Amino acid sequence: MTAIFISMLAIPVLCAVLVLFVREARSILRICVWGSVATAILTVVCAQRAFSTSLFAIGRQLMFDSLSAYHALLVVGVFSLSSVYACAYFAPAIADGSFDEEKARGFGTLWFLFLGSMLLTVSSNNAGLMWVAMEATTITSALLVCLDRDQPSVQAAWTYLLMCSVGIALALVGILVACAEAQGVSPDSSSIFLWTTLRELAPQLSPGAARLAFIFALVGFGTKAGLAPMHGWLPEAHGHAPTPVSAVLSGVLLNCALYCLSRFVLIVEPSNPGWTSHVLVPFGVLSVAVAAAFIVHERDIKRLLAFSTVEHMGIIILGFGFGAYGAALFHTFNHSICKMMSFFCSGALVQRYRTRDMSKMHGTLGHESVAGSGFLLGLFALIGLPPFSIFMSELWIARAGIAEEHIVAVVAFLSAVALAFIATVLRAVEMTWAEAEGPAPDGSVGRIRLELVALPLALLFLLGVWMPQPLSNMIAGAASFIGGG
Amino acid sequence: MIWPFALAMAIQLASGIAALLFRRSNRVALAIGSAGSFIASLIGVTAAGQLLLSGGSAVAAMPWQLPVGELLVGVDALSAFFLLCIYLVSGLSAVYAAGYFGDPSDSKAVAPKAVAPKAVAPKAVAPMVFSFALLVVSMAGITLARDGVLFLVAWELMSISGFFLVTFEHERQEVRSAGTVYLIASHVGVVLLLILFMLLAQHGGGFSFAAITAAGAPGPYLANACFILALVGFGTKAGFWSLHTWLPEAHPAAPSHISATMSGVMIKLGIYGVLRVLSFLGPPPLWWSVSVIGLGVVSGVLGVLHALAQHDLKRLLAYHSVENIGIIAIGIGVGLLGQSTGAPVVALLGYAGALLHTLNHGLFKGLLFHGAGSVLHATGTKSLDELGGLGRTMPITAVTFLIGSAAISGLPPLNGFISELLIYLGAFRGAAVLQSEAGQSPGTVAALAVIPALALIGGLAAACFVKAYGTIFLGHPRTAACDGAADPPPGMRLPMIIGAALCVAIGIWPAAALRLVERPASLIIGGAEPLPPLGQFVAAIPLVALVLVAVVIGLIGLRYALMRNREVAVGPTWGCGYEAPSSRMQYTAASFAEPVLEPFAVALKRPVHADLPKGYFPAAANYEQHAVDVIAEYVLAPASFGLLSALRKIRVIQTGHMQLYLGFILMTIVVLLVWYLPGGGG
Amino acid sequence: MTGYAGTLLVVLLALDLYMISTSRLGACIRATALQGVVLAVLPLALTGISSSTPTSEVLRLVAVAIATLCVKSGFIPWLMFRTLRGRGESREFEPFVSLHLSQIVNGALFGGAFWIAISLPPAWAHIHTMGLGVGLATLFVGLYMTINRRKEISQVLGFLVLESGVMVIGWALLRQPSFIIEVGALLDVLVAAMVLGILATGLQASPDEAGVGEEGAQA
């Protein structure tokens, strides 16, 4: 079992090295697919173990509990599908030679390092190690964002890099404070960085110090998770990154940041019962509101999706704030799947129409039927229309908010979502059906595979009308883990 | 007791999906879809009717779980009644659709003159067939839902399928915008409904209706909050005045049988929602009834006034939906009045009137929209001032439309009159009861206000439909659009004939229809003591109708006897001495409506674009007048514009300057430290 | 030699102030180099070394000190000067907020930092309160520098200061510096990576104004 775990972490690194010695771009992309799929299989095995036994530790530094297993599964799932899409996405670039083999090498290496660092983030038991892995994700993904070295993408990458490094440094302060606090009460000073230890010591921490730690962690990881008002980097990075990278960024990277944050909730809540929710709810509401306000006038298709990501991060944070951890995790899942799919479709559309400006895209259903319909349905799912599962999780979260008597927050949340709904529908309808003046768009598209769109949609629909027992068990397990159950 | 409806829904959904599978051929897709819907309607109508007559109710839990809570379905008298309306109207519309799109080749409607010049190829109707099936299924689901989540899901499904139906001719920009307006309006309503149901769930400890009912009546604050939320949230769908703005957009945009279904039953589900929620809220205070009556009066009067001012037939009908929803609301208000003053008979009359009018409006509004569809199908236009004289070329459409017009104007001996009669009786009784007991209470005034309001609405509606019928079917054809118009194919005639027949039947023999209404009404009222049978209130109607018919026949006989072997001269209409009248000189819809609207000028904005004849030998002159919707024009438009510009201003915080973003980080951390570190907020 | 810790921290603070007040890039870089020196010595001072401390521990600390010295006050300043020359930019940087105002703001930030440090519970006997205060202050100053200066290079400087603040906090809070070393190292590498990034891609200071996202006057 340990071997499996280690190899789960090792395979990405090995592949990262391997692609350096591969000649041909296509085969590199193929390696990306197979490598991430292999990782995924191993992860599933470990996760299954982790769910069966509440905690599954390798030595002191590495572990899988239900929470991290849940996130790890998301990571590998999204990565595998995105790798499949990457093959389609880069096909035209390979054809016209702009995506040459050294570029492909760079992509492959960074791609796998990104994957590995993210897996390390969720599977490390050592706060410091987790922090380091988090920082590693920043660096690798930043380099992925500026893969094609044009001015705007480099600018975006630079913004992303600096902001997230600053944030992460602040998060480090939070970790340090927490650990120092723990070292005040713990017998041996060597284990104070271990989440397991911190979790045991949590009730004994002094409230003030715990709050200080949480505040720094919130700002730090919140920056990385793109919570308003620290979300500034997010639209730029998502907008200019290659689409598979954007999919992964908003699909899982931000979840990982939230994962670290939830670890902190775990530690701070016992000493300050009920306090974290009072910090988190305003952030959630602010994020949803700001995102909605920006969606209204957004014409860049990828930035639109980016802002909707901010919105959904806010919703998840609201879920945490309302104490509906299960709902928050469920929403995390739904959002990752849906956002990934929407990014795939948007990528195809951008390639077809040679622009990111939605007001210049017309009749998408006719010209790019798979991507067009996928994007439309994805938007409908994102704005919380049933029978897609996002509606369910949002309802669940709002219900929890009412139960916790955060009436104002819930009303603000729902009205902001409604605003986003209106803006998005107006865009989507015009995009989908408006008659194109001028010739049909002739951009060369990496033919997007139907299953890449149909599978996630089917999943969202299924979860919208039927909650399979295993998933609800997983969510319940992870949620009870945070809830200190 | 539920399975017949489950079966009907299954058949309908299956037929819709099958239509999608056979989307290559419009004919096949339509045949499958319409057949499925028709069978489903037969099952649904029979099951619902049987249940309404025999009574009883059932609740069952679905075998599987929603992500939030379990799925509960059930049926009782109230659901059964609305299921009856749904399946009746949707079945007729399905048959109509088969005729409407059956031959896109020769029909002008699929490529109307109004549309862009480039010829629209006969477009695939399979998606529309599927959405129609989905619409009906989701409406049935709403009435069957017994827990809030399922209710909301079905509700949203209804909105979305409705959206895809409205945007059927989505290559036209105005159709797209109508669709978006519709979707937005319904979603805004849904937000309120979400809050409403979450409050109820909070009160009842669960989304299931059983739990909410079991928790007993909520306290006054919660009850009032829920009442207002329900009134506004469901009112957006039902189209109470000031929440109605999507109606006159969406109905003209949709194909006619869709408008028939939407206006005939879909908006009624707002009424269903209000009634259902009222059943959770316990005994109503007096101000509820007063406010509902007020809302109803306003909706009725303003709705019919705006209808009078329209030149587009389907817009006119859409505004009449607002008017009729107003009448239904008045009925509900009278019912609430009876409840709050402990006069069960008044409540019975009010609710029975409201429910019966729901059914009636479904019938005659469906009939009228089908008639409008036939006119559009035959002439390619739905603008009143381009039509005329169709009564001779389209006799069946004309007769059925005339019956529908008389019915919607609430004239005896037709069904519209019966429901209004019940409301009148309720109001009179309520006034009498209150006046003997409570004296000058706001309730009395409200009850008495109902009487002139209904009278005024009836008079104006009559005026409006004289105008509509007269301009379309009487006189001379005004434009070439009317050339070669003919009655639609049998597939389209049949639903109109059936609808007209039902209107007459209910009007002449109301007791039968009232038996369908009895149980749901008493279900809403609750209460232990048995209520009097409704039949007694209309016992004399058949006799009156009979006398009327007898007298008519007698007079016909007399006239026949007199005119026998008399010479009957035929000539042109006397032009009062004017020698060269042309068909353009006939009284137009606008000129007919002018004196009716003139006294109400305050309530209605009608800007005029005119260049009037000048000098002795005036050149061409023209005069246009359009009624603008006050709410849409003077409330919603400025509000949304203000919001948009405000949101554009916000964008300065996202300029791409990293320094600014980092500044936000610093700001955030400082604020957090200052406010929360001392344990603030905790 | 614990007594020196206070002095060193004061020096650090003074350097922060100096960097806020000056507008010359070169001076700032030199100041960061000096901060590197202070940081190198600080561990020895904070974790008081006496005859009792095991030799391995001492050696470790010394090693850390030397490493920090090399990277923070050797390699990185050199790299920055090179970049500066490479881009041939003026050695001034244009702050958004005037320097005097910045001084006032940072005064407030210092106050806040120390208030936090002392407002922490007394149970923290084992931590060096002043160290924490100065660390936080340095952190804020660094953050402020990244905000207030236009050129990427000066922002990198700010980040450098911020991160030395983090290191000070680390030293002040933790008895055994188990992973501070690798963390600090990583951060330094990161900064170096940024500078090299700037070198590699001649990055202008004019961001594209939020892509096509701006709807402007229309709609």
Added chain:
Amino acid sequence: MIEYGVHVLLVVLFPLLMLGVIGRVKALFAGRQGPRLLQPYFDVWKLLHKGAVYSTTTSWTFRAAPIVSLATLLTAALLLPLASGSAPLAFSGDIIVFAYLLGLGRFVTMIAALDTGSSFEGMGASREAAFAALAEPALLLALAIVCVSASAISFHEVYAALPWGSWGVPHPEILVAVVVIFGVLLAETSRVPVDDPATHLELTMIHEVMVLDHSGPDLALIHCGSALKLFLFAALLVHLLVPFPTDSLWLGALVLCTGALSIAVLVGVVESSMARLRLVQVPQFLVGASVLAAIGLLVVIVRGAQ
């Protein structure tokens, strides 16, 4: 049985006499000798024996309209107590049915007017529609006064339960109702000051212009209809003004006829002493009637409270 016979006889024979009386009164005021009292009967008789002229534009609607409108009035006549305290068709709610039957008749007439395709008739129809829409509320408010003060919804109950002051003087609110109903009568039967049946200037007429194209028996039916309408309103007013002798049918018939005739005289007086209102003022007249009725209703409520 006998009373039904009397009822029918009154309905069939009496109304035209009122027209004659009105004509006579107007003639007297104008200082002319005037037509015979029975002139209307002769007119109708003559028309009934004439042929007819139809416009090519018209359809079956046009031919059906006079019949249906007269039929509605006859049916309404069966709902209204005339000589006795109750009517052949009496049931709870007949008051509303009565009002709406009149509405149906009007509807049909307007449709027929539009059927001719002549703009004059269209004009008449639209004016009719406008004034009817305003007259309807006034009528129902007046009836509501009566119903609420008698707390009943059918004519015979109302008449039985009407509150009478001493010396058989009706209560003030009943008088209000009477005034309003008289106003509605003037409007509904197209009399001065609302309309002028005598004038033949198309631009100013309302009811007359609607029936411009009718001829022969159709026109006869229409004349009978308008006379009957006048009679019905008159009967309604008489019952409200006079405490009715329920015991003797003949006495009742006598009271009714004298009352009806005196109302006819009153109408004649009004017609000859008043000028016709300008069309824009007619709505004010009708709305005024409604407001008056509303005030009366408030009086009822207040009285009920004491």
